[in-house]
Amino acid sequence: MPTYRGGRHEHGQNYLTDRPTIAAFTRLVADSTGPIIEIGPGRGALTRELHRLHRPLTAVEIDPRSVAVLGDALPGIRVVHADFLDWRLPGTPHVIAGNVPFHLTTAILRKLLHAPGWSRAVLLVQWEVARRRAAVGGASMMTAQWWPWFEFGVDRRVHRSALRPAPSVDGGILVMDRRAQPLIDDRDRAAYREFVHRVFTGPGRGIAAIAAAATSLPRREAARRVARIGIAPDRLPKDLSAEQWVALFGATHRG
Template identity: 30%
Template sequence: MKSVRPKKNLGQHFLTDLNIARRIADTVDACPAIPILEIGPGMGVLTQFLVTKEREVKAVEIDAESVAYLHEAWPQLRHNIIGEDFLRMDLRGVFGGKPFVLTGNYPYDISSQIFFKMLDNKELIPCCTGMIQREVAQRMASEPGTKAYGILSVLIQAWYNVEYLFTVNEDVFNPPPKVKSAVIRMTRNDVTDLGCDEALFKRVVKAVFNQRRKMLRVSLRQLFPQRMPGADFFARDIMTKRPEQLSIPQFVELTNLVAGVL
């Protein structure tokens, strides 16, 4: 069976270490008894361990060469291999509206977009695991007051508990990436309502982190292009902080303050 050529334009780096593949597959055990959707199976190095989990497994793969390979290598999955772009899929139809675990060796260049789509479908995805660029994993798991804490940290941790599980070196891939990788797991927390307007929450978080070196009283001004709030609004103690200093509850408080003057 002819191997699949890794394609640079798709950000393909195929994992070659079966022990690591098995460890990644085992991360889904934190959410048992629900189906699994794998993103970017490539030649199925992770898939071969996922199918032993005794639950339904589907895989979405944009690369036609990989899809053909998977059809030949895994004939039992033929009808569960989806040859589409994950970012364009309607996830409600994948398992008939049922919740599922999302996993995979995610393409580095679209991993953030994948997780933003996860957030848009958080009621369908109680658990998300997989391998990404180490720097992104560190940002996702970082705490307030750290250099890595940012947009991804806040938006994901508002809804998920994030675990940085282990680091993966470059030499277990074909071709080797130029950076280290990491395996993470995210499980839904108990939050069902942030306590503020969710769309505005996202706008506030993105706005202030886009000027992360500035105090909030400066970076928030871009949210008021028509009419600036009065001096009392910017005189609050929270306005002297920078975004990396704020916890998620403080971002909720900030969002409600902004909502009160918009």
């Protein structure tokens, strides 16, 4: 059986080798139910631990060398030779896990957020991405756009030395959970996401002025509605919580 000292450069592979990180990853997946789909298993260090959960496990791997290794080393799992971005996720309930190539993080997150079926995703991503998605120090536009349907959290920071070869930045374990009860009706998803985009990219100082510019409301009326839902007028879009975004959307879209 061949062995590899590090991941292949063309696939952006940085293999996870740190045992405490793998244990934490496995614990977060174990705290869920349903079949598991692993993104980019590589040499299978995490795959072996997920296999011990005794749940159906599908490993989606782009590197044919790793596919051959996994098929020989872990009989009983389903190994799919495919680019995860092109592979069709099932519509039935499942859980996502994976050490995500850092340069593909945004593309993979967008795929997952638009996909049905999965209830939890546990992903190793760049530390700054994990912080932003979990709204540590301020939410990103992507987080705000999807907050009514998903909860985002960061479990821990992962030092770059936990990966081989070591990347130039640290990673973080991002946990995304689909809300059992969305905060906004699915029929309003497109309108809400467009609203968040306009607010994040619109002019103005403070959320009241920005909300007025993003809607057809006069500035004074927008300020009155923002105050009525208990949001300080000088708050910035990145400072709002999921519940405040939902309240702002409702307040500025009522007659």
